[in-house]
Amino acid sequence: MEWNFLAVLRDFDLLMLGLVNTLKVTGLALLFGVPLGLALALSRLSTFRILSGIAGFIVEFFRTTPPLVQLFWFFFALPILIDVRMTPLIAAVVTFSIQSSAFFAEIFRGGILSIDKGQWEGAKAIGMTYGQCQRRIILPQAIKRMIPAFMERSIELLKTTTLVSTVAYTDLMFQANELAQKTFRPLEVYTIVAAIYFVLIFLFSQLSIAIEHRLAKSGEGTVR
Amino acid sequence: MSEILRIENLHKSFGDLEVLKGIDLTVQSGETVVLLGSSGSGKSTMLRCLNFMETPTEGRIHLNGELIGTERGGRMRYREAELCALRARIGMVFQHFNLFPHKTVLENVMEGQVIVLGRGKPEAQDKAMAQLDRVGLAEKAAEYPARLSGGQKQRVAIARALAMDPEVMLFDEVTSALDPELVGEVLKTIRQLAEDGMTMLCVTHELGFAYHVANRVLFLHEGTILEQGEPQSILKAPATDRMSEFLEGHSLFKLPD
Numbered sequence: 001m002e003w004n005f006l007a008v009l010r011d012f013d014l015l016m017l018g019l020v021n022t023l024k025v026t027g028l029a030l031l032f033g034v035p036l037g038l039a040l041a042l043s044r045l046s047t048f049r050i051l052s053g054i055a056g057f058i059v060e061f062f063r064t065t066p067p068l069v070q071l072f073w074f075f076f077a078l079p080i081l082i083d084v085r086m087t088p089l090i091a092a093v094v095t096f097s098i099q100s101s102a103f104f105a106e107i108f109r110g111g112i113l114s115i116d117k118g119q120w121e122g123a124k125a126i127g128m129t130y131g132q133c134q135r136r137i138i139l140p141q142a143i144k145r146m147i148p149a150f151m152e153r154s155i156e157l158l159k160t161t162t163l164v165s166t167v168a169y170t171d172l173m174f175q176a177n178e179l180a181q182k183t184f185r186p187l188e189v190y191t192i193v194a195a196i197y198f199v200l201i202f203l204f205s206q207l208s209i210a211i212e213h214r215l216a217k218s219g220e221g222t223v224r
Numbered sequence: 225m226s227e228i229l230r231i232e233n234l235h236k237s238f239g240d241l242e243v244l245k246g247i248d249l250t251v252q253s254g255e256t257v258v259l260l261g262s263s264g265s266g267k268s269t270m271l272r273c274l275n276f277m278e279t280p281t282e283g284r285i286h287l288n289g290e291l292i293g294t295e296r297g298g299r300m301r302y303r304e305a306e307l308c309a310l311r312a313r314i315g316m317v318f319q320h321f322n323l324f325p326h327k328t329v330l331e332n333v334m335e336g337q338v339i340v341l342g343r344g345k346p347e348a349q350d351k352a353m354a355q356l357d358r359v360g361l362a363e364k365a366a367e368y369p370a371r372l373s374g375g376q377k378q379r380v381a382i383a384r385a386l387a388m389d390p391e392v393m394l395f396d397e398v399t400s401a402l403d404p405e406l407v408g409e410v411l412k413t414i415r416q417l418a419e420d421g422m423t424m425l426c427v428t429h430e431l432g433f434a435y436h437v438a439n440r441v442l443f444l445h446e447g448t449i450l451e452q453g454e455p456q457s458i459l460k461a462p463a464t465d466r467m468s469e470f471l472e473g474h475s476l477f478k479l480p481d
Contacts, residue, residue: 118321122321124311125277126385128339129304136335136339137324140326144326
């Protein structure tokens with residue numbers, strides 16, 4: 001067995017295209033998933049029973065079903081039910097937006113509930129409405145506490161997006177499979193792909209640690 | 225003196241537990257009323273009903289002659305927007321300060337003015353600095369609350385409430401969480417407010433404060449006002465056994481005169 005990276009590096013632009021698509025799916029899923037997660041969390045915390053019940057069901061459903069099943073459902077099953085043309089990208093973004101919103105909802109909910117009741121009272125006592133309390137007083141403090149869990153979940157999301165290769169979306173994993181078949185060099189291809197994921201996620205988690213330490217300095221963080 | 229607050233037949237229950245069993249009280253403008261009573265007597269609940277931190281189960285509250293809420297089907301109904309507007313007119317200070325830790329002292333005192341009253345930032349800042357100066361903390365304006373002592377935090381909380389130009393101030397055991405040597409500075413601040421003519425209701429365990437600052441002392445017991453009167457008479461010669469016991473319990477270990 002001899003290592004030969006040259007054959008793989010010749011087609012490195014294929015992998016780069018895959019990486020861009022992986023980042024695209026992850027970025028779009030975050031873009032839609034985070035606000036949706038906040039909406040689900042606020043609904044679940046609502047005193048309006050029907051609303052909190054529905055939000056609770058959505059969150060639990062998407063947390064307890066495998067992401068691959070969800071992806072296949074949106075890609076193959078949904079177009080049978082309603083008249084939509086699913087592209088792999090749309091299916092991937094829809095699946096991972098909703099799936100990660102369920103997890104983000106729980107992070108938001110935990111963050112909001114962790115804020116001392118006195119903060120609500122202090123804000124309410126100067127005449128703030130529920131929305132003003134939430135926006136100005138509770139969420140800014142809750143979000144600081146959420147950052148580690150939020151980063152963790154985003155990394156999970158990035159890793160889970162490898163599943164989209166199964167519906168023929170040209171992400172990094174899909175391109176790797178193609179390249180492995182083309183070059184007959186799976187060992188080198190998957191080694192390089194693993195290294196790309198490692199560097200990407202390692203940088204991301206270093207960034208997350210740096211943010212946590214900055215927050216700790218202002219006395220609001222989770223690191224002491 | 226004119227009437228500023230009138231409470232009629234105030235009841236409050238939490239589930240099966242009836243905490244307030246019919247309170248009637250009229251407070252005159254500029255008056256300092258101290259509420260005494262053992263824990264569970266309902267004094268904090270009563271205070272919290274006045275700015276609707278708790279919604280009364282029954283009864284009417286008038287502020288400056290206007291009835292809060294509307295009566296429909298024999299019950300009082302309250303709209304959230306009306307209650308928010310009411311809370312902006314009544315200042316409240318809490319045992320645990322409840323300052324906003326992510327905002328500076330100045331921002332804490334400006335927040336309600338800008339967000340609730342819609343004041344412009346320059347005006348709110350001037351007002352905030354004036355109130356911080358009043359409580360002796362103008363030089364701490366740029367600090368975060370975490371850098372302040374308990375007594376300083378509580379004085380900032382007082383400034384935050386005052387900056388809203390409240391018609392009435394409510395103090396809910398504001399010195400109970402403080403180290404003993406910090407109690408004095410907070411009580412002095414409140415006393416100064418009383419002398420400036422602020423109308424206030426204070427729940428406290430500081431009998432000395434009640435004696436020297438209050439115009440009237442109420443003694444609550446099991447959800448009703450058991451006794452009330454001028455502090456000099458009621459604290460020296462309580463009419464009921466219950467209040468005598470309460471006062472004795474509070475002065476068991478006194479330094480000899």
